[in-house]
Amino acid sequence: MPRFYFHIVEDGRVITDEEGQELIETDAIRMEAVETGASIARDGSSEGARAGSS
Amino acid sequence: MACSPSRVREAASTRLPIISGALSRGTIANAQWRLFGFPWSSESARFGQSPQRQILAVPRACPRAASAALKNSSLISPVACAASRHTGAGIPFEAMRKRLLGNRGKPLQFLIILLQSWSSTLTNESITNMLIRRLRTISALDDQDVQAVRLLPVVVKHYQPGQAIVRDGERPAECCLISKGFCVRSKTTSNGKRQILSIHIPGEIPDLQSLHLHVLDHDLTTLTECTLGFISHVSLREVTRRRPNVAEIFWRDTLIDAALFRDWIVNVGQRPAPSRLAHIIVELRERLKVIGQVQGAWFEMPLTQEQIGEAMGITPVHANRTVKQLRDDNVLEFRRGSVRVIDEQKLLELADFDGLYLHQKPSL
Numbered sequence: 001m002p003r004f005y006f007h008i009v010e011d012g013r014v015i016t017d018e019e020g021q022e023l024i025e026t027d028a029i030r031m032e033a034v035e036t037g038a039s040i041a042r043d044g045s046s047e048g049a050r051a052g053s054s
Numbered sequence: 055m056a057c058s059p060s061r062v063r064e065a066a067s068t069r070l071p072i073i074s075g076a077l078s079r080g081t082i083a084n085a086q087w088r089l090f091g092f093p094w095s096s097e098s099a100r101f102g103q104s105p106q107r108q109i110l111a112v113p114r115a116c117p118r119a120a121s122a123a124l125k126n127s128s129l130i131s132p133v134a135c136a137a138s139r140h141t142g143a144g145i146p147f148e149a150m151r152k153r154l155l156g157n158r159g160k161p162l163q164f165l166i167i168l169l170q171s172w173s174s175t176l177t178n179e180s181i182t183n184m185l186i187r188r189l190r191t192i193s194a195l196d197d198q199d200v201q202a203v204r205l206l207p208v209v210v211k212h213y214q215p216g217q218a219i220v221r222d223g224e225r226p227a228e229c230c231l232i233s234k235g236f237c238v239r240s241k242t243t244s245n246g247k248r249q250i251l252s253i254h255i256p257g258e259i260p261d262l263q264s265l266h267l268h269v270l271d272h273d274l275t276t277l278t279e280c281t282l283g284f285i286s287h288v289s290l291r292e293v294t295r296r297r298p299n300v301a302e303i304f305w306r307d308t309l310i311d312a313a314l315f316r317d318w319i320v321n322v323g324q325r326p327a328p329s330r331l332a333h334i335i336v337e338l339r340e341r342l343k344v345i346g347q348v349q350g351a352w353f354e355m356p357l358t359q360e361q362i363g364e365a366m367g368i369t370p371v372h373a374n375r376t377v378k379q380l381r382d383d384n385v386l387e388f389r390r391g392s393v394r395v396i397d398e399q400k401l402l403e404l405a406d407f408d409g410l411y412l413h414q415k416p417s418l
Contacts, residue, residue, distance in 0.1 A: 006371040015378050019359040021370055036371040043326040 004029055006036065181208050181233045181283040184257030184345045191344045192310065193303045194416045202297045206290070208283035219261075219274045219282065226264045228284040232256045235280030236356050240364065241272045250365040252314055253277070253338060253357070257345045262308055265290055278356045278391070306413075313411045322367040325406065327376040330366045332405035335386065335393060340409050356391035380404075 001022040008015040023029050182204050189195050189203070208231065213219065219237065220226050230237075237254040251272060254260040260274050265287055276282075294301035314337075321333050338355060342348045357365065363373035380386045385401050387394040395401055410418060 006374075008371065008375055010375075015375050017359075017371060017374050019370065019374065021360065032369055032371060036369045036375075039327070039368050039372045040375065043328075 004032075006033060008036075008040075178204060178206075178208055181210060181231065181281075182206070184233065185231055185259070186257075187346070188257040188344055189303055189307070191414055192416065193306055195303060196299065199297055199300050199303070202293050202300055206285050206293060208285055210281060210283050213276045213280040213282055215276055215278050217276045217280075219276060220264070220270050222270060222273050224270050225268055226261060226270060226287075228286045229259050229262050229264060229290060230274065231259050231283040231285060233281040233283050235282075236277040236354070237274060237280060238277050238361070238365075239272050239274050248364050249367060250361060251318065252311070253334070253365070255338075255341055255345065255347070259285075259304075259307070262304060263311070265304075277361070310413050313413065317411045327366060327368055327372060328379055329404050329406055330368075331362065331373075331376050331380060332385070332401055333407055334362075334365055336401065336405040336407045337409075337412070339395075340412060340414070344414060351394045352389075352392045353394075354391060355388075355393040 001024055003020040004023050005017040005020040007017055021032065023032065186195070186200055186203060190200075195203075209228075210233070213235070219230055222241065232254055234256055237260055239251045239254065239260055240248050241251060242248045252260070261270065264270055290304075294304060317337070321330050325333065335355060339348055339353055342353050347353065359374045359377065360370040362377065363370040366373060366376070368376070377388060381388060383400070384396050385404065387396055
């Protein structure tokens, strides 16, 4: 199975993925990227909410 | 480690010269016997105070040298045991003398029996050590309870990383006590996504619930190489009926288990990823402390990026980002399955940790 490494480029910073994941379907690869993006965004909003409320 | 008869025979033959030397040179009352800490802890009678009665001692009294040797082999050499101090419980002198005299004609057979009992007792000792240490921290365990737990028959098996111990839907007839290594409990959705529910460390019995909930409703898997002691439901039931205090302590232990799950629900449901990871790591450290596995700055956290994701309910890529974030913010340092706290205050702030739910004192 091919191994995919998802590197994140964020604010000019690159977060490299050294472990990678074995994925086979294009859909699964896309899902991983989309879900990660959504989950990072959710974190960002909860952190923002916390900072805003304090 | 289970000790096969052939191994005992092998050990008996290789060590025979030393032991038989002592046998032939003296009677039981001879001081020679003091060299050997023959355990016979299936008899719970205590030693008297007379020095003569200290000839036979259980390995409980063996110092560190003996337990270190034990880690590497199923049989401790008599030499290692000879270094031991002889205190603690053992069989009454008279009973032992009868056994010795009764077997004089068959020294080899007798030695095999001795070694067999010796080996299994020592193995049991090391397997149940962490469990007792942990139970003593969370509850009031008296000496007789400790003895009852120590004498539980344990079958020792070795597991590779990622191996299933018991699966969802199975009907186990035994409970698994972790002696060495890490395990996780998890559930997997129909589309193959796994949620890690808890991380388990030595001294814990992750599937103790199977004693009363007969079909397992989740998976129990090894995370690292593991040494596991299996205790049959029959003997666990017997001990809990005989010693209600042990039953209560096991009950309390499974309740603490549930408290842990409640905390994990809050963690996964309400905290942002860096806090989730910080929380899991602080929890793991507090639990490892109880069994004495946090020495120095580093402690074990043998989860891969993917497993961290599964424990936190995020994708492996997001888990990677979280790990990197904590590292770049100088909160934690990660290295090959271990972690070191760089900034304790930042970590605790982030983790939002109140250790009450671990109930690590009998009064809590």
